[in-house]
Amino acid sequence: MNKPLDVAVLPGSLRKDAYSRKTANALKALAPPTLALDIVEIGQLPLYNDDLDTSTPPAAWVDFRQRIAQADAFLFITPEYNRSVPAALKNALDVASRPYGHNVWAQKPGAIISVSPSAMAAFGANHHLRQSMVFLDIFVMQQPEAYLGNIGEAFDQTGTLTSERTRAFLQRFIQSFADWTTNFCKD
Amino acid sequence: MNKPLDVAVLPGSLRKDAYSRKTANALKALAPPTLALDIVEIGQLPLYNDDLDTSTPPAAWVDFRQRIAQADAFLFITPEYNRSVPAALKNALDVASRPYGHNVWAQKPGAIISVSPSAMAAFGANHHLRQSMVFLDIFVMQQPEAYLGNIGEAFDQTGTLTSERTRAFLQRFIQSFADWTTNFCKD
Amino acid sequence: MNKPLDVAVLPGSLRKDAYSRKTANALKALAPPTLALDIVEIGQLPLYNDDLDTSTPPAAWVDFRQRIAQADAFLFITPEYNRSVPAALKNALDVASRPYGHNVWAQKPGAIISVSPSAMAAFGANHHLRQSMVFLDIFVMQQPEAYLGNIGEAFDQTGTLTSERTRAFLQRFIQSFADWTTNFCKD
């Protein structure tokens, strides 16, 4: 049997009780054995600044870049801040795309889930992320799109996913993603 | 004579020699006397995290929010990172839009200039910014749009604007912005 | 008393029973006396083609351009087709923006309502429209944004608006739009 794919999961909110983090945890339980999901932290990364990107860049950048370089695939779980991507998540994208010629996101499959307490499900963040991924050369899954609106109703107080509808959707989503990765992650 | 409008100018790159900063400096010299341009720093702001937004938020957030609340108008000068807004600039937008009910950008006029060493002039960053400004309720000037491509050729080694074409455009742009503000900043 | 503003209302769907059309009709009943709303048809316009834009362009284009040139302000009510603006509405924008130098949308206030049977309320169409309006130089109202999701539940079989919540929102929206126009439509 093959080794499972190393899937780096990036929740876009830094809040400890963020819905993006709860969704990430729920996905870990639902993923098929061909995928190994690992939540990767992004809150410790200094804001990208070319002047710091010397031969000795910030240690947090170095570690993050290594982690991303190692991964086989990516799952982005994003809330929406001001109709776009949270700065913390955009910063993670920027950090691991530099310096020029060292974009470690490139040529790997990815997928996006947007989550929001509102009905509109962070559509704006979802598609702004997609625009960046064209340049980053991440092979983003098209369907099923994943818009989790009214997300506050899907989890109980302890952070457990209690919505059967959301669970069923995420199950289908993560299986579709496993299928999608097989287009690119050849033996 | 009226007091000039207090215009907060936000360069989107943290690099010391950034073109967005050089452009900001050039604009200061070209602005009519009705506008007082002041460059506001954004690199010191911790990444937005709701958990830190308590009754005693980070001092850098408090200062920045006060500065933005005080301003009459905004000029955003943005490069493009990965076909979208640099994280540092998105973070500044997020910080001064929170906590909920305390969006200090609201109901004031603004304008966007996108700058890039490439010919495409950071179009993607320009329009992603505009999407956020709908929610932030900043009255963004529509025309003239400002796309400064091949920006590397507009300045000399000392950071002085040497392109006559760019100077003429920026002169016209800042005068149009002064006119635009009069729609909203009544006596 | 001043003459009311002539507001051209453009529903984005050509379907006879379209929700965008029902919403347009509901708005007519809710508008304050300072605004005169008039529904303008777009389905008869041939697809824009520069080769037809001679000294004798299609009659439907000529009539539509005259109608738009006459209007003081615009209300766009758009559904979403394939995560963007319906072709019929984009075509109307294109037709009245040409030939170069004869953009009859320019320098007038406008507002956007997006409507959808789904919860996500045609967010994608709403913001793609906004991007075009930058170039068209329409002064689009920022707040309140108008996303009418689950629109099928707001009207009864006869096309009458029965949702009190939607009615209250549209009432507030059209009043805000009347206020917005006063920034630009001076005596």
Next chain:
Amino acid sequence: MNKPLDVAVLPGSLRKDAYSRKTANALKALAPPTLALDIVEIGQLPLYNDDLDTSTPPAAWVDFRQRIAQADAFLFITPEYNRSVPAALKNALDVASRPYGHNVWAQKPGAIISVSPSAMAAFGANHHLRQSMVFLDIFVMQQPEAYLGNIGEAFDQTGTLTSERTRAFLQRFIQSFADWTTNFCKD
């Protein structure tokens, strides 16, 4: 040897001498033998209207849907009208995506080239198209992105591609597209 893939090429402008059409012709000459490029017309399609999509829809729609259903892959060559996709091209997307459940674009590889006489190379149209393709479930190639700016300088009076730089780019682009299709078009 396998049959070459049937690639439907859609120029977004209806103008007889459109740069999108010239670019399509140039690509035909550059494509590797594994791809058979065929230019598909879109100007004859009536504007999408659900009321016409009965059991006997317009003949032009029926023919176009059959042509798209038959194709193995798609190349979209789009100019920019008002910072977005030309109505004619958006209409083609809409027509072949309906009625619900009969989206004949789905699950096939595609790529986008944006062309413009301006330096900004129709970036806005390029990325608005991409947003629609998420929903349409077209597997759009990420890299190389294709932005052909200053396109007027690439062709001579007869419509022949004379720019060596553009020719070299298009050669590389169409080869990359051939490689991209192999991820999805299995034997």
